[in-house]
């Protein structure tokens with residue numbers, strides 16, 4: 219099956235008892251057993267729920283994996299992957315990382331005796347320098363947030379394999395439509411399905427996908443043991459969102475490309491960070507490992523101040539000021555004060571995140587209206 223067919227059909231069968239074409243919401247905590255040890259494969263809903271099982275199969279297929287394991291949020295999925303590790307293990311992570319993951323690694327897992335190294339992953343030297351006998355995992359995101367840097371997944375996986383280290387890719391920003399890290403050699407893929415996979419800003423959900431049966435068994439064990447499981451209604455919403463993932467992504471990518479071009483030619487703009495530009499340092503790698511360049515982009519203003527940024531963000535009407543990304547509606551955000559507010563200013567500036575940096579999650583509206591909205595906001599007035 220090709221991607222646009224998988225989103226509708228992979229792992230999805232009409233309900234056996236009624237023929238319902240849509241996966242039912244099995245809103246139950248337990249299942250009646252015929253006799254001791256005799257059941258239909260379901261005993262208690264923390265361990266297994268039929269709505270969740272369908273979603274897990276579907277997600278596994280979308281990432282070309284064998285096993286999907288669902289969690290109540292993207293962070294619960296990240297947490298489960300880290301619990302594959304033990305006291306004394308070390309993880310090397312990209313330094314340009316989702317803030318919630320950074321917080322969990324440093325403030326929670328380091329207390330339990332793990333060690334994390336944060337390095338730029340645009341080359342291999344800095345990763346190699348941190349590898350030692352305790353290194354168990356490399357953790358990366360690409361494109362990165364909010365600077366849209368591109369990391370070469372294949373190159374990093376070859377390095378990891380040579381040292382017998384696992385690779386986990388947080389594929390939230392790209393979505394399985396754009397990029398499939400398991401095909402490039404990664405062992406584990408993590409998603410915040412809250413973003414593109416769910417796609418409608420109406421559910422918090424996470425997933426882990428892998429090919430290896432031993433890793434999958436450990437993840438299912440963690441899922442039932444720690445209990446951060448999604449409810450069946452949330453699984454239904456994610457399944458429903460997935461059915462249009464390919465169409466939404468296609469449009470979001472088209473819109474983002476046109477907006478990036480508009481920004482590049484605008485006299486209020488200083489820099490645009492968008493991997494679809496030929497001059498972007500990661501363009502060739504993005505072209506090789508992604509199907510398109512995504513719906514996310516960032517830019518800085520010539521008036522490179524917080525005030526400059528707030529004037530723009532207060533004057534958009536269609537772009538709503540909000541955290542999150544990947545929904546059908548366009549969002550605008552200010553990483554220096556929002557998602558990356560806890561990073562010291564000098565560290566921010568060192569990676570190009572100046573005071574006016576604005577991030578867009580481009581939705582699937584008519585792009586002409588989106589461009590008009592930005593154009594008006596740059597002239598600092600609301601229509």
Ligand SMILES: *Cc1c(COP(=O)(O)O)cnc(C)c1O
Pocket residue numbers: 291292293294316318319359363388390391409410411412413422423424
């Ligand atoms: C949002 C996000 C997460 C966390 O997911 P939640 O569903 O909010 O818990 C993890 N990684 C990335 C890249 C994200 O954007």
